Amino acid sequence: MDIFLSADAWLGLVTLTVLEIVLGVDNIIFISIISDKLPPEQRSKARRVGLALALITRILLLFSLSWMVKLTEPVFTLVREFSGRDLILLVGGLFLIYKATHEIHGKLEGEDGEKTPKGAVSFGRVIGQIMILDIVFSLDSVITAVGMVDHFLIMVIAVVIAVAIMLLLVNQLADYVDRHPTIKMLALSFLLLIGFSLVGEGTGMHIPKGYIYFAMGFSVGVEMLNQFARRGKNKVELHQPYR
Secondary structure, three states: OHHHHOHHHHHHHHHHHHHHHHHOHHHHHHHHHHHOOOOHHHHHHHHHHHHHHHHHHHHHHHHHHHHHOOOOOEEEEEOEEEEHHHHHHHHHHHHHHHHHHHHHHHHHHOOOOOOOOOOOOOHHHHHHHHHHHHHHHHHHHHHHHHHHOOOHHHHHHHHHHHHHHHHHHHHHHHHHHHHOHHHHHHHHHHHHHHHHHHHHHHOOOOOOHHHHHHHHHHHHHHHHHHHHHOOOOOOOOOOOOOO
16 A cells, blocks of 8 residues: 555546546447437436446456556567567557557548447346446556556556446546547547557566656646636537448
């Protein structure tokens, strides 16, 4: 518990919690879409179960990734020695960069309102679809957590707090991000930044996390000023295939 005596640990916890919430909005939206196929009296239960499953999925993925990044024995040599940890960080960083770039393209130039999820309307089938979605959507969230903080306990606490807040404010969170699409784009740019730092770590270039926190905090501060200055003006609407 000595880690909580460090200001960096608290800063990392707050930053990671906020980022986990923003990154989880897409998960909330898709859970809502899939649960809407159920009768009205079952939808609320399906959403709660879906987010609870998301919490379990994230913690399990977090535990496995946190264990694997401790593998420091060299696996092969290519210019320099690469350990299992290096490979995980490198692949994870490239995944985040791909994911963020793909999502940015989809939000700005992708299809809009042309796809609809299909499937049976039984409660069990819907929960099964939500579990698969949880795994997909948890990957970037978990890799982000591993890339941002060094302590497993802080990662778990941030994920638990984020999911708990999403359970309480699921509708309000989705509406806020829909009204402020720059928040979504800012979160995706953070994924690019974290992905780059993971690639750097995996190739032997250490980037102090304080620099990353500062860049994120400064960007959020500028965005808050922008939103204050543009109150009441029309907002840009990002593309959303599942409308």
